[in-house]
Amino acid sequence: MQPSPQDAIAPASLYRPAPRIASLAAWIGDPVAPADFPETTLRFRNQRAAAEVGLDGLTDAEWISHMGRFQPLPENLPQPLALRYHGHQFQTYNPDLGDGRGFLFAQLLDAQGRLMDLGTKGSGQTPWSRQGDGRLTLKGAVREILATEMLGALGVNTSRTLSVIETGESLYRGDEPSPTRSAVMVRLSHGHIRIGTFQRLATLGEADNMAALVGYCLGNFPGPAGADDASPAARLLNQVVERMADMAASYIVAGFVHGVLNTDNMNVSGESFDYGPWRWLPRWDPAFTAAYFDSSGLYAFGRQVQAIHWNCGQLAVALRTLEEAPPLIAALNRFEDHYRAAMARRWCWRLGVAERGIEEDTALIGLCEESMSQSGEGPDAFFFRHRCGRGGAPDTLGGALGAALAAYEPVASTHPYWDDPAPQSLLIDEVESIWAPIAEADDWSLLEAKIAALRRMGEAHGAAPPSAGQA
Structure with a gap:
């Protein structure tokens, strides 16, 4: 897919490497080698996102070298890191997790000085692959492009899909016709520190590393101090609670169902990421679920707020390694007020x-x-x-x-989008109709058109009002 003509080309001088996670590398991850793919065919290159971190000036050959072969970027991480973490999966604790088909590849500063991560999906096996093949289907990558573009247009604080490169392998999956095509994806995110990262350190009793991780997050995901924050741990939890409440509200206002709100899928920067069995609501239905394997409806549309609050509680439990319970409980008790404020702010914004x-x-x-x-x-x-x-x-x-x-x-509200006969949406039937010509004839035109339409909708909405705690 070629860059769209309206995407501006930023000067290469905007590239500012900032491999700050190197200070934690001895215990937060494992150095790994990327898979050696038989092919590397560039399918999607997000020039708009790349411009924010000074990567838009790369040639296609350079892009493939860095985003498909994972040659280190200048003055950045010398080798990818597969991050270690635990997590509650459908509220059952699992210590056997970690980056099983991805890694952290590089860190950069954007134009506002925010730390940004380049993380992968489908880049090969790691020590945490749990007998999986470490790969990603091309259809899964296309679905993530669509999810991140739609969410961004609706004001959700989300990771962006930066790159998709087809890798020439045939994959077998139980949830789509197989063999199917393979890809490696790179996402641009504001951090990859999960609630599950803290849970692992608490389980292992690594108090010194926990304190270092709290300091890393406070330094790189800044936010307001909040109330009664006598310690770094309580200050961080107050910030995370506010960010998570805003994320929960953003899902409801967008009519979005993430599908898998496990603690290892919760980024403490408050940024939504990792889109597998997502759905948008065809109608307003609190019981609507996205994942076919969510038989109890734990992560149904109307239960997402409760699930995200519960996940914040698991972070509080982990932070007991460093802090007494009362200030952590006080932070958790602020979730409802933050959520109500975020709902009002975001609902009125979408209503105009x-x-x-x-x-x-x-x-x-x-x-x-x-x-x-x-x-x-x-x-x-x-x-x-x-x-x-x-x-x-x-x-x-x-x-x-x-x-x-x-x-x-x-x-x-003067944007011509509001005079269109119907709004943009992204129901499952349209997703399948976009994928079909790619699968059958390598025709990417419907995807390109949909991305352009979603970005136009995003321009019409304008930026969503941020919460005070947004990193």
Whole structure:
């Protein structure tokens, strides 16, 4: 896939290597070698994201060398690190985890001075592969491109898919027709430190390393101190709780179901990442699940907030290595207030209206949810139809929703996207229709068109209002 013409080319001088994790390398990961792939065919190159870290000036050959063969970037990590961590998987503790088909390849600073990581998926086996092949299907990579582009357009703080390179291997998987094509993917993320990273150190009793990790996170994912933060551990938990509450709200407002909210999939920077069996809601349904193996509905749409809060609790348990319980419990107890504030902020943002206060905004959210539940209208269509207080059709609540919206001041919204006949969405049938021509005829035009359409939608929405604790 060629870079889109509107993507600006930034000067190479923006490249600023910052391999700060090297100070933790002795215990946070294992040096590994990438797989030697039979082919490296460039399929997706995210020039917009690459420009943020000064990599957009690479030639295609240089890009493949670094993103497919993983030749070290200048003055960066000399060898990839497969990170070590534990985690709760569907709330069952598993100490046998770690980067099994990925690694941390490089760290850089963006134009704002934020530390950014280049992490991989499908780059080969590591000591943590657990008898897996360490590979990624090309379809899985395409799905991650779509998920990150859609989430970014809807204001979710998400990793970005930076690169997808097809690798020429045939893979066998039980959840898609096999043999299927293979790929290696690189994501651009604000950190790869997981709740499960802390859980591993707590389980092993490595208090000194825990303290070093807390310091690393506070130094590289800065945020407000919060209340009653007498210790670094409590300060970090307060920041993580606020970020996770905002992430939970962003999923609900986007109508998104992550599918696998395990503690090893929770980045303490508050950035959403790792998209496997994700879905967008076809209609407002709290019981809707994304993963076919989530038989209990633990991570159903309406239970995601509870799951993310529970995960914050597991971080608090790990931080007991360094801190007494009361300040950690106090931090956890702030989750609900942070979540309500984030919901009000993000809901009004997507509706295109100015906030009026937490109580009134929360009441409006309830009316909107009730309307969608009664009408069967999906969130994408609902927010589009009611953008800036416009209606387009009678509401389902006897005029209550219209009356509530009439009290809100619309935010100027002049982008031509709002005059389109229908909004962008990303239901599973469309995902399959985008993949089909790639699988059958190596035709990437539908994917290219969808990326352009999602970015246009993102321009129309503008940036989502950040939380105070966002790293």
